[in-house]
Amino acid sequence: MPKLQRRDYYDTARDMNWAFSYVSEDEVFPEELSKSFGIHGEEWWGWDEPYKLTYREYVHNQAGKDDGIYSIRSTIARSNLYDNLDAGWKSAIKAHYGAIPVPEYFASIGEARMARFGRAAAWRNMAAFGTLDECRHGQAQIYFPYCLLGKDPQFDWAHKAMHTNEWGVIAARSLFDDMFTANDAVSTAIQLTFTFETGFTNLQFLGMASDALHVGDIEFGALISSIQTDEARHSQQGEPTLKIMINNGKKAEAQKLVDQMFWRSWKLFALLTGISMDYYTPLESRTMSFKEFMQDWICRQFMDQFKDLGMNVPWYWEKHFLPELDWVHHAYHMGVWFWRPTVWWNPDAGVSAAERDWLEQKYPGWNDRFGKLWDVIGNNVRTGQIEKTYPATLPIVCNCCHIPICSPSIGQAPRITTHNGRKLNFCCEVCEWVWKSQPERYETHLSVVDRFLAGHIQPPTLEGALQYMGITPDVAGNDAQGYAWDGASRLAAE
Amino acid sequence: MALFPLQANFRGDFVVLLVPVDDGDTMSVVADKVAQHAVGLRVAEKNASKCVYHNGKELPSAITVAQSGIQPMDWIEVAYV
Known part of the structure; x- marks a missing residue:
């Protein structure tokens, strides 16, 4: 029997929209799971994905990609490639x-919600592929670090992290819950696929794969490249959804x-990718x-695409976002390094003389703002006063992004506000705006500092906080290079 | 005498810290308690006295937290004079 060409049957197979007669639209698409934004019924039927795909093609492509990455993994496993990687890259x-990886599973929940509650059949079809994609991404990205467990117990946190109350995990989980695990279908399409995936992760995964190959991490590069090709496809659910909202x-x-999710994504992106690129990747x-x-x-690239669709740049672009590109991840990096026992990797200080020159060249004024602080830390390292390079209290974290509140300049106060008698702290005007734009989503959530003050963390000490975060001595972060960055006086790890 | 949590910066540092003080502490003691989490750790030590700022005003070094009008979890800044 001759096989039909895809174009001959695709529309018939994927356009399964119909008007409901036995049930109401609200029963099929409850607002809390789907959210119409006042756009109903057939208005959604024009939803058209830019990238066409059938299930047969999907299975064929994915099987090939899995064959590729798992064969690379088994080949690399027989080499000493991982052992020879730079310590900073291992931290990244x-x-x-x-x-x-576990948030990839969370994302499959968001995709599955769109696969059921997306308001057009074509969209539900694409979201079904997205659900399978995210399951695959979760599985592959847990399996690869699982294979490295014998070399380093910190890889256990690929699976463990999201099941703990580690502070960075609280920040990540808060973002991902907001964006997709606990979001309605239409908002997920705009916030996860259009804003986060199109805007950040699709591009980031391209960059990470390239960096991995530069440092010789073929295994990670292959894994990330394989994932990126899925992201590029399923992230395209955002644009047709956005077009329907604009047209209506x-x-x-x-x-x-x-605007809400670009900002929230930016903060976590600066924390993870910012410090990995500018401090952990070998110079x-x-x-x-x-x-x-x-x-x-x-x-x-993203904003050009955004403006082509008739949208505006977020209101905080000039005043808040662009200035933060100069400083915020440097502050986060110093915090992560100083509070290094609270993370599951070994932060690379990345402030050798050559690296400092690079930082000052890329970020004029870095020495004056951050280099001076590293001078004091470096002096303590050189004189063997390692105890002075550890914290004895917690930083205050923002009630929106859940990242420690840092300041670009001296004398800048955090934004403190009261909501229903509860004192809240925000790192900036935008985080305060995001929180106040939908307090019902955030008001019962406690930051790690709120929990400390409420007595949830016992004993109320840094050790008690580490225990609360699930950090054990075998994974608690230490300086990645054994303090070798401080030039003349390389100290053994304490 | 009761434990009194504050948000605090030492001027020149990069992060806001949770610093527990006592409501009977004078501003001079509060300044020292904040400094111990930053000075000599990240902020260079100076041979100078320190003062406490709250709501943009410098507080007298002899008054206590209870007398100062500072509320729990208010933000203060400590700086070398």
């Missing part, structure tokens, strides 16, 4: 593995969804700074 992939007079609602392998990456990839 450990941070990634703890923060990403809901541009302001769509803009708000993007000789850095192809661009994090700021250059943001400017060239995120700001230009």
